[in-house]
Amino acid sequence: xxxxxxxxxxxxxxxxxxxxxxxxxxxxxxxxxxxxxxxxxxxxxxxxxxxxxxxxxxxxxxxxxxxxxxxxxxxxxxxxxxxxxxxxxxxxxxxxxxxxxxxxxxxxxxxxx
Amino acid sequence: xxxxxxxxxxxxxxxxxxxxxxxxxxxxxxxxxxxxxxxxxxxxxxxxxxxxxxxxxxxxxxxxxxxxxxxxxxxxxxxxxxxxxxxxxxxxxxxxxxxxxxxxxxxxxxxxxxx
Numbered sequence: 001x002x003x004x005x006x007x008x009x010x011x012x013x014x015x016x017x018x019x020x021x022x023x024x025x026x027x028x029x030x031x032x033x034x035x036x037x038x039x040x041x042x043x044x045x046x047x048x049x050x051x052x053x054x055x056x057x058x059x060x061x062x063x064x065x066x067x068x069x070x071x072x073x074x075x076x077x078x079x080x081x082x083x084x085x086x087x088x089x090x091x092x093x094x095x096x097x098x099x100x101x102x103x104x105x106x107x108x109x110x111x112x113x
Numbered sequence: 114x115x116x117x118x119x120x121x122x123x124x125x126x127x128x129x130x131x132x133x134x135x136x137x138x139x140x141x142x143x144x145x146x147x148x149x150x151x152x153x154x155x156x157x158x159x160x161x162x163x164x165x166x167x168x169x170x171x172x173x174x175x176x177x178x179x180x181x182x183x184x185x186x187x188x189x190x191x192x193x194x195x196x197x198x199x200x201x202x203x204x205x206x207x208x209x210x211x212x213x214x215x216x217x218x219x220x221x222x223x224x225x226x227x228x
Contacts, residue, residue, distance in 0.1 A: 009153070032214035043117070043203050043219030044156070051214070089155055093213045101213055102172070103155040 002027040004092050006104030013080055014112050021107045023090035024072040030092040033066060033073045038087045038106075047088075048075070077109075085111045115139055117220035119204050125226045126194045134189040134223050136204030143210040145187035146171075146217065147179060149200040156203065162187055164210040194227045201225070 003026040013019045023033075031052035036044035050057045050064045050073065057064050061080075066073040077084055087108050093101035120135045138145065143164050148156040148171075158171030162181040176198060178190045187206075191198060202223045207215035 004155075006155075034216070036219075041221075043205075043221050044217075045219065046216045049216070091156075101158060103157070105153055105155040 002030060002092055002102040004090060004102045004104045006090050006107060008107060009105065010108045010110070012110045012112060015080055015082065017080055019077045019080055019084070019109055021075045021088055021090070021109070022072060023074070023092075023104050024070075025092040025102075026071065027092070027094070028068075028071065029094050032093045033064070034091050034093075035064060035075050036089045036091070036103075038089065040086075044089060080111050082111050082113065085109060117204055117206055117218050119202075119220040119223050121223060122221070123224050125228065126191075127228050128195060130194050131190070131192050132194065133191075134202055134204075134225075135186070136188065136220060137186045138204075138206040138218070139185065140206060140208070140218065141184070142206035142208050142218070143184070144207045144215065145181065146205040146207075147177070147187070147189045148203045148205065149173065149198075150203060150222070151200050159189065159202075194225075196227045199225060199227045 006023045034049035037047045038044040048064050050066050061078045063076040087106045089106050090104040117138045146161040147159040150156050157173045160179040162168045165184045168179050180188045204220045205217040207217045209215040
């Protein structure tokens, strides 16, 4: 079955610097890769997603890149701000079934003032 | 528009007790999900309902049962709670039938402790 590995587990960056979180997946059939942000005491919220027919997607300070050959995808946050502090989860799934959705173990991002 | 609501927010059970976690969504979504979140393990899918009237097992279904009561409500039942079921439980919903590649909207979670 699918396995998603996420690195690093914790990340601390200076405010204004960039942050990069990486995920690898094992199932070549996976074709949907969302990223969720979870603030303390709340449920995860989708921040960006990418599908397998696209190599990169950007939304303001957030971007995601996908390398299907290498089976890895990354989240890039530029010009980090204090409100970016949270836990970030990647996930991988296929069009066929919701039972295939697998989440990474999460990255706790801290922004230093 | 409340989105996804879950009750209760917190619960403490003794081993062997039973309880039902309630979830409701007001977005007219077709698919609903139950996840558990444990430290260092991300979110793991327990059960999901790809449409009203259907339910299917996810990655970690043992010890749980679910009911899709109607399109809005999806409950999770622990028949005989065990300490290994201590976790934070999240309900989620998504618009499309079948799910898997749709944005999921999460509730605020239920923190369950089994003694």
